Amino acid sequence: MIKNIIFDFGDIFINLDKEIIFREIERYGGNPVLSPEVLAINMDYEVGKISSEDFVSQLTTVYPSASSEEIKGIWNGMLLDFPDERLEFIEGIAQENNYCLFLLSNTNALHIEEVEEKMGNQKFNRFRSSFEKFYLSHEIHLRKPNADIYNFVLQENGLKAEETFFIDDTKENTDAAEKLGIKCWNLQVGKEDITQLKSKL
Known part of the structure; x- marks a missing residue:
């Protein structure tokens, strides 16, 4: 029972719109295939190992031409x-x-x-x-x-x-x-x- x-x-x-992070990567100069390093950053963030500031900072390697605010916008854009x-x-x-x-x-x-x-x-x-x-x-x-x-x-x-x-x-x-x-x-x-x-x- x-x-x-x-x-x-x-x-x-x-x-959710989980695909937004892939759609936006190329637009901001990145590779649409997420590397193991990027997945590891996300996992660390999901268990609170790194701060929001560190997370956004590390994502500048994924979206090299995006500002911090644009990265936050992409990340939160998956929430519908x-x-x-x-x-x-x-x-x-x-x-x-x-x-x-x-x-x-x-x-x-x-x-x-x-x-x-x-x-x-x-x-x-x-x-x-x-x-x-x-x-x-x-x-x-x-x-x-x-x-x-x-x-x-x-x-x-x-x-x-x-x-x-x-x-x-x-x-x-x-x-x-x-x-x-x-x-x-x-x-x-x-x-x-x-x-x-x-x-x-």
């Missing part, structure tokens, strides 16, 4: 809209009080600031208060799909894997959670929506 639900954030609640029906849906699930709800997101300081600004404080706080805990990778210094992030959430909240359901749009993340005994839904973006959750439980 499912008692706990863990949700990803990007492309589950807020729509947060449909009201998804907010109302998660608030409804929270009000039913049938499950313990958690958010678990690979994210970073720049994105969360931008999300709050886009949504507005009131709407963002309505969203955040729908969850028992709101876990952001850069704050807990862990990221998906590493097993330690799932174990951290389970252990900190006294959850049993077999009683826990996890939703993420990245198969690598749900595959890792399934290995720990967590039941998962690898949501297919554009074909499925989080508002269909009850049919998946």
